[in-house]
Amino acid sequence: MAKIRVKQEESLSIKFIHQMKVGANRRLDLYFFLPKEMGIGPHSLNEEEYYHSAITGRRSYYSSALHLPLVQSRFASQKKRTVEEFRLYLNLFAYQFAVAIETDSKELGQIEDAEEFYGALNALYELVIQLLKKFRRNEPSDPKWKSYFENADNYLSWFCEQRLLKLLSRAPRSSEFSEIVENVIGLCRSEHEHRKSKRYNSLHTVEDPNRISNKMLLLRRLIQQGVVLKDEFKVLGVGLKKMTTGFATAMVMLVVSALIIKAQGVFSGLTIALVLTLAVIYGFREIFKEDIRNALWRVIQKGRPKWSRILRDTTSQAPIAKQLVWMDFMKSAELPAKVSEILKRRHSQNKLDAEVLHYGIHTRVTQKDFLAGYTTIQEQVNFSLAPFARYLERGKAKIYREQDGKISNDSVERRYQINMILAVRDDKDEVQYARYKITMNRSTIIDVSQSDLPDGIPEMD
Known part of the structure; x- marks a missing residue:
């Protein structure tokens, strides 16, 4: 797995994901090169307002064993564990299960090709069945353990059903994949019946969309207890x-x-x-x-961090990590030498004047061990590009063509390309780099692709 993954999240947002272990000391910088023709700069975009309105983060404990029978390895010796330990392991699995399904379904929803979409949908369908079976195989019988399990089971069942139904509602139309559609619908029906047979939700709650939605939000917060880190934010x-x-x-x-x-x-x-x-x-x-x-x-x-954040364990209140955050516009002359060198790699037609928006985050993870069973924390940061899109022009041009004496035309959308360079340094190691190209128009991100770096520039693992 790459040290830091960058991917498209939704139609107008991207995110980066990375993990850090006990004692980690990581500085991460993102440089967004916004072509001046976009009309975005310090005169039109307040970087502090952008940070608070368009950048969201989620920091939690992480286990790489999500797609393995984690419940078996964690819950097999229930009698040797306390109720609180059981709840922590249960929440870790349930939370990562929900995040994985959420991430996979968002990526799947961006696929437009019918064959590729239904192939990925079938893989997701099989994964949901597999994980739910593994999860339910270890249902406890002791009432003091069972209530926690039922809350997680109720939420995961409902969440998977909602995600699959949402995908089907937006699926490309094709009669060739009716069997896959029927299988997914069958799974959604069986999960609905499962919750009904377990009497997880009252009839009034099930029939009222507001009540069922609010209840599931509450269950989600209960699942996050002990897994998602509490952050104390401070303006510097x-x-x-x-x-x-x-x-x-x-x-x-x-x-x-x-x-x-x-x-x-x-x-x-x-x-x-x-x-x-x-x-x-x-x-x-x-x-x-x-x-x-x-x-x-x-x-x-200039050059100073604008905010600080302390991440705490929600159970013990112990500090897990400290972060410093930067967000500012930079001049080209202020860029690190290697970032400028990477940018020179662009094709001549892409060498346009640009405003540089810089985001930096420096994380120091505690040297003390986490709670038993946890060895890694994961951070996901989402950047919404919607504030950028409002400055962009709609496509007004038309392309004309002639065929057999008839003239037709096609409307052309206006596209913009944002270069993004990522720099990461762990402890005193050498800084590593990666470059991405984000192609977008006024309504959506069309493509996010990674580009090659010049020779001699350390590339991110």
């Missing part, structure tokens, strides 16, 4: 910003005071001319005070 530089504001105000007032003294020397006594002059001076003070403060803050803030 608040005190420094106040000091910058005070310094800028002092500088402006120094100039204003000098001008007032000068004006009083020019105009003898309190005259209308003096009053008007003072009004103009104070007016300019209000205009330039904000500009001077913002200019000073940009200089002081």
Whole structure:
């Protein structure tokens, strides 16, 4: 598996996924090169607003044994474990099961070719059956254990049914794959009957979409207990910003005071001319005070992290990792030398002027062991490109062609290409790089592909 995976998440979002073990020290930087023809830059996009509205992350414990009989290995010796340990292992499996199905179904939903879609749907159908069987094979009989199992079973059954039905509702039309469709529908019906026979949900809850949806959200949060890490978010530089504001105000007032003294020397006594002059001076003070403060803050803030995050175990409240986060626009001259070298690899027709949006995250994982059974944490960060899309132009051009004396035309969509360079460094190791090309239009991401790097540039494993 690659150290860091980058993939398309939905129609207008991408995400990167990576895992870190105990004691990891990783710095990860993403550079988005936005062609200036897109109209996106510091003048039109506030990077802090973009971070809070379009970037979402999920950090949790992780086990690579998801597609193995994890429940058997974890639950076989139930009598030797406490209820809390059982719940933690159960939640880990159920959560990763749900995330895997969610990820696979989103990727499957982007496939337009009927043969490829139904082949992948059949593989997902078989995987769901296999995992549900393995999960239910170890259903406990003790009531104090069983309630946790039933919550997870109820949610996984409902979630798998919803994901499969959603895929079928958007599936390419084809009569050749009716058998696969029938199999998937049969599985959805059997899961509905399974929940009904177990009396997991009341009749009123099942018949009310709002009630069943809210109940499943609650069960999802219960499953995440002990698996998803709690984050404590903090804005950095608040005190420094106040000091910058005070310094800028002092500088402006120094100039204003000098001008007032000068004006009083020019105009003898309190005259209308003096009053008007003072009004103009104070007016300019209000205009330039904000500009001077913002200019000073940009200089002081440059290169500094804007936010910090502490990740805690939700069960023990022990700190698991600390993170520093950067988000800013950069000038081309400020880019690392190897990033600039990678960018020069582009074809001549793609060498357009671009604005550089930088996202960085530095993670230090605790040196202490995690809870028993956990050795790795996983981070997934989603970037929505919808704020970019609103600046893009719709396709207005037409291509004309002639055949047998008849002239026809085809509408052409306007496409844009964003280069993205990823740099990652673990501890004191050499920085490794990867380059991706994101092709998008106003409504969707058309393609995300990885490109070759120049010779001599360390490529990410």
